[in-house]
C-alpha cells in the first residue's frame with residue numbers, strides 16, 4: 228500500500244483521481260451509463276487521499292450518516308466486500324445513492340480536503356464498492372426469526388424500499404404494493420438509464436426479495452385496494468410512500484397543444500416503456516428537430532439529455548441563471564458537454580400552435596435578477612416589454628411535481644398540509660393510528676437519500692408503535 | 702391471475718373477453734376502465750370494464766382491433782394470461798336517485814361503456830332507452846343483451862343494411878323533436894359522434910354525459926398525457942374522468958390530441974402484421 232504515495236505514480240493529494248466517462252460525442256448516441264466508474268486501483272488511490280478525520284465532518288453532511296472514513300479505509304486496504312458491508316450498516320442502496328445523491332451539497336461539501344483542494348470523491352467511492360460487490364459477490368442474508376407481524380408498504384420508491392429492508396431485518400413480514408408494473412418508483416420511471424442503469428435498481432430489489440420482502444405490482448392504493456382490505460388481510464401497520472408523482476403544468480395558454488409533454492410523461496415513456504427503442508417496444512415517442520425544456524432541476528436535465536439522445540437540438544429555458552439551478556452541478560456540466568444550450572432568465576407566457584393543433588413556439592418574457600434578500604436568495608421579475616418568441620417543435624414542462632392526490636381520496640379523514648402533502652408527527656405517523664408516511668409524499672419533491680432516511684425512521688417508529696401496542700394488550 | 706376465461710367474437714374485429722381478476726372485479730363500478738399490457742415489450746392501453754362478476758372474480762372487456770396491442774390481445778385464447786391488468790381506474794358513473802328517464806347512445810365501440818350502467822339502472826327500476834349504431838349490419842352486436850335491460854332499443858347503420866339508415870344522432874333528433882324527454886343522456890363513441898350528440902341535446906337542455914378516450918400512459922394521474930379541457934379547466938381524464946359533462950368538453954381539442962401518434966402507430970402495426978405474416 229505504502230508505495231502508492233511517493234511511489235511509481237505520485238498522488239496529488241489536492242486533486243481527485245480522475246474518473247472515466249463516455250465521451251460526449253459518443254454518449255449522445257446511446258443510453259448507456261455516462262460515468263464508467265473507478266477501477267479497483269483508481270478507487271484505492273482516491274481513498275488514499277482521505278485523512279480519516281476523527282470528527283469526520285463528512286458524516287454529518289450525510290442524511291443517513293454513512294460511516295464514511297471507515298468504509299474509505301477499507302477501500303485503501305482493498306477490502307472491498309467489508310467496505311460494502313460497512314456502508315450497508317446505514318445505507319441500503321449504495322449503488323444508487325453513489326450515483327444520484329447530490330454529494331456536492333452533502334458529505335463532500337463538508338470534506339476537510341475540500342478546504343484547499345478537491346473534496347474526496349465520496350459518492351464515486353461508494354458507488355465503486357457497491358458495483359464491485361454486485362459483480363463479485365453473492366448477496367447473503369440470514370433471515371431473522373419472524374416476529375409474526377405484517378406491515379404493508381404503499382409504493383416501491385426509495386422510501387418504501389428502505390422501510391421494507393429495515394423492517395425485514397427486524398423480522399417483520401413485509402409486502403410492498405406498487406401501482407406500476409415495474410418496481411423502484413422514480414428510480415425506475417424517472418431517472419434515465421444513462422445516469423442509473425436499471426439493472427442496478429433491479430439487483431437491489433432482488434436482494435430485498437431474498438430478505439423475504441414480497442412485492443405486488445399493478446396494485447393501486449385507493450383503486451385496487453384500500454385500508455379496509457389491508458386490515459382484513461391482517462396487516463398491523465401501513466407505511467405510505469407513494470411519492471410526488473403529479474406533474475405541475477404552467478397553466479398558460481396553449482398547454483394542450485400536441486408536442487407538449489410533462490417531463491413525467493416524457494420520462495415515463497422513455498424509462499418505463501422504453502419508447503426510445505420503438506418499434507421494438509410498442510410505446511411511441513415523437514420529438515422534432517428542436518426541443519425546449521422548461522425548468523432547471525434534475526428532472527429538466529434528465530429530460531433534456533434524453534431529448535438530445537433522441538437526436539434533437541435541445542434548449543433549457545430557465546427563469547433564473549445557471550448559478551441558481553437546483554439540478555446537480557455534475558448533471559448541468561454533463562448536459563452542457565452534450566451540446567445542450569441553456570437560455571437563462573426567461574419565463575413562459577403562452578404556447579403558440581398551428582392549424583393542426585401542434586405547438587410551434589413559446590412566447591417568453593425576459594427576467595431580471597434582484598439583489599439577494601436576507602436569506603441570500605435572489606428573486607426574479609419580468610422585464611416589461613421584453614417578450615419574444617422562441618420557436619421549437621416540442622416542449623417539455625419540468626417545473627416540479629406535487630403529491631399524488633389518490634391517497635387522500637382513499638382515506639378521506641387523512642390530514643394533509645396546505646400543499647397537499649401528508650401531515651405526520653415526529654414519529655412519521657399520520658393522524659390515522661397505525662398509518663405512517665414518508666418520502667416525497669410528506670416532504671414534496673426532494674431527494675433519494677432523504678426518502679430513504681424517512682423510510683428507515685418510519686420502520687423504527689412502526690416497530691416501537693407495535694411493541695407498545697403489544698404491551699397494552701397484555 | 703389475469704387468465705382469460707372467456708373469449709367470443711361479437712363482430713368483425715370485435716372481441717369479448719372475460720378475465721379472471723378478483724381484485725379488479727371486487728372494486729369495479731360502471732364507468733371505470735382497466736389498463737393492460739399484453740407482452741413484455743408492450744404498450745399500456747386503456748379498455749373499459751364492460752361488465753364484472755364479483756362472485757366469480759371475472760372482468761369483461763369488449764375491444765376492437767385497431768392497432769398492434771389490440772391485435773395481439775385478440776390472438777390470446779382462454780387459458781392464456783395477460784401480463785399486466787390493473788384497475789379499476791377512473792371515476793365511476795354516478796347518477797342521481799331522483800332521475801327516472803335515461804337515454805344511452807353508443808356508437809361504434811361505445812357499448813362496453815354503457816352496458817354495466819344500463820344493467821344497474823334497470824335493476825333500480827329506471828326507464829331506459831338505448832340507441833346503438835354502426836357502419837353496417839355486421840357491425841351491430843349485443844342487441845339481444847341490451848334488449849333485456851331497456852324499454853326501447855333503436856338501431857342505426859350508416860348504409861341502412863339494418864335498423865334505420867343514418868347515424869345515431871338522426872334517431873336522437875327524431876326522438877327529441879317528437880317530444881320525448883329524458884332526465885339524463887349518456888353518449889359514448891367516436892369523438893365526432895359525441896360532439897354531434899351534444900350539439901343536439903344542448904338545444905333541448907338535457908343533461909348529457911360523455912365518456913372520453915384520450916391517449917393514456919399510466920392511467921393514474923402521473924403524466925398528464927390524457928389532459929382534456931373541460932369548461933375553463935384542464936382535467937386529467939384518467940383520474941377526473943373519463944366521464945364528463947358533455948356541454949363543457951372541448952371536443953375539437955381532444956380530436957387533435959388523439960391524432961398525434963397516428964403515423965407512428967401505423968409503423969408499429971405494419972411491422973407487426975408483416976411479422977405475423979398478414980403482410981400488406
Ligand SMILES: Cc1cc2nc3c(=O)[nH]c(=O)nc-3n(C[C@H](O)[C@H](O)[C@H](O)COP(=O)(O)OP(=O)(O)OC[C@H]3O[C@@H](n4cnc5c(N)ncnc54)[C@H](O)[C@@H]3O)c2cc1C
Nearest residue numbers: 382384385386406412413417448469470666667673674675
Ligand atoms: C426525473 C427525476 C430525476 C431525479 N433525480 C434525482 C437525483 O439525481 N438525486 C436525488 O437525490 N433525487 C432525484 N430525484 C428525486 C427522487 O427521485 C425522489 O425524491 C425520490 O424518488 C422519492 O422517493 P419516494 O419513495 O418518496 O417516491 P417515489 O420514488 O416517487 O416512489 C413512489 C412509488 O409509489 C407508487 N405509487 C404512487 N401512488 C400509488 C398508489 N396509490 N398505490 C400504489 N403505489 C403508488 C409510484 O408508482 C412509485 O413507484 C429525481 C426525481 C425525478 C422525477
Ligand SMILES: Cc1cc2nc3c(=O)[nH]c(=O)nc-3n(C[C@H](O)[C@H](O)[C@H](O)COP(=O)(O)OP(=O)(O)OC[C@H]3O[C@@H](n4cnc5c(N)ncnc54)[C@H](O)[C@@H]3O)c2cc1C
Nearest residue numbers: 746747748749763764765767768769770771813914915966
Ligand atoms: C378510458 C378509455 C376506455 C376505452 N375503452 C375501450 C373499449 O372498451 N374498447 C375498445 O375497443 N377501445 C377502447 N378504448 C380505446 C383503446 O384504448 C384503443 O383502441 C387502443 O389503445 C388501441 O391500441 P392499439 O395498440 O391496438 O392501437 P394503436 O396502434 O395504439 O392505435 C391504432 C389507432 O387507434 C387510435 N387510437 C389509439 N389510442 C386511442 C384512444 N385512446 N382513443 C381513440 N383512438 C385511439 C390511434 O390514433 C391509431 O389510429 C378506450 C380508450 C380509453 C381512453
Ligand code: SF4
Nearest residue numbers: 277278280285338339
Ligand atoms: S472529511 Fe473528507 S478527508 Fe475527512 S474523513 Fe471525511 S472524506 Fe475523509
Ligand code: FES
Nearest residue numbers: 920922924925939
Ligand atoms: S394517463 Fe397519465 S395522467 Fe392520465
